Amino acid sequence: MEKHQIQYQTVHFNLNGKDVEKTVDVRASLTDMLRNDYHTLSVKKGCEVGECGACNVLIDGETFNSCIYLAVWAEGKRIRTLEGLMGPEGELSDIQQAFIDEAAIQCGFCTPGFIMSAVELLESGREYTDEELRKLLSGHLCRCTGYENILRAVKKTMYRRLGKEMPTA
């Protein structure tokens, strides 16, 4: 009988702009590593089976649920979490402020995940319709807000960044 040995592996990646390296248990999810080893606690543990989006992070510019992503797959990747949005003096980013202004946060558990999806679509520089925005945000569950305020926060920020008036309709 083969002995069940704990396996470790060293991963090198970039976290919120900083090159880092860590030796991790191969059984760890990316959520485990980000929370336990880097204390980026914006990355939430919700369902842990890919359904709710609370653990969402950006990997090389695309959104991924870190609960169903192995930590060792981070090798060579650029990973961004909500912590990376903070300004040098601890300022909030425009999209975070918009969530506050629009009451798009109640308990806040879903918020970091939603905001990282918003970051991806905002950085594309494109103007999306409401229908497209709903689809782009559909990988997140929120049990508090009823989604409308979240949609409005993202939409307002999108128009502000595009330098355009938000259509009233």
Next chain:
Amino acid sequence: MYDMKALYQAKSVEDAVVLRLAHPEAQIIAGGSDVLVQMREGRRAGAELISIQTLDEIRGVSMEDDGTLRIGSLTSFSHITRDPLIQKYIRVLGEAVDQVGGPQIRNIGTIGGNTCNGVTSADSASTLHAWDAIVELTGPQGVRRQPIAEFYIKAGQVDIREGEIQTAILIPRESYENCFGHYIKYAMRNAMDIATLGTSVNVRLSADKKTVERARVAFGVAGPVPLRAAHAEALAAGQPVSLDLADRFARAVKEDINPRDSWRAAKDFRLHIAVESARRAFIESVKLAGGAL
């Protein structure tokens, strides 16, 4: 932490084959959106995994010299939808996989995983059946190619042999040239839901757009594995384009499908939506092909 016995990371397709032979009990993990969820649920608890996640050589869409469209098994759903070759030659596949789960699932989920899981509701599977896709497997004896219909053995089981991994899905030129298709996913929600029924139709019309040269239709969740409706296809071939043909084509699908009762939907309901979806998808495909009806 996942309840995983060991992880072997393949460095190339060749290396994956070597690892498969060395660890016959180990399971392949590509994107992991089925494997890791099932490991968490306990169904795959304690398993050994061979990760092929980093094999960029089988990621991406390309065109071969003979016009065959090659979709690397590790290509994610979102990359398939965005790919210019897919948009040009088999747009419906990009549209079908754009209905999987939500955005994050479409970034991690691969077409290889969506076919190797042998699941009838898989959103790519009906379209791949309807376009006569060829599955490419690489193993100790080299490369083996197989029509997708033969790749599926039974629910949850596909024909992957000792030491093999799936390396590509191929669409031959004859299969996509001048073909236009439409996919309808019937589900209870617009996002993050599994299909109650998936219907994929495509047609090729004559040069004057008045005759159906070939119509193909495949379903997911109309049987234990995705399946084609041969009676409907035979009925439509060579017939003049008309709404009446759409109706007859749609009714004929009942000859071939065999949905079951499940907690998601009753058999009668699935039969009803199969006919209605086939009709709508046929009409839409004819319109996309430039036909009038």
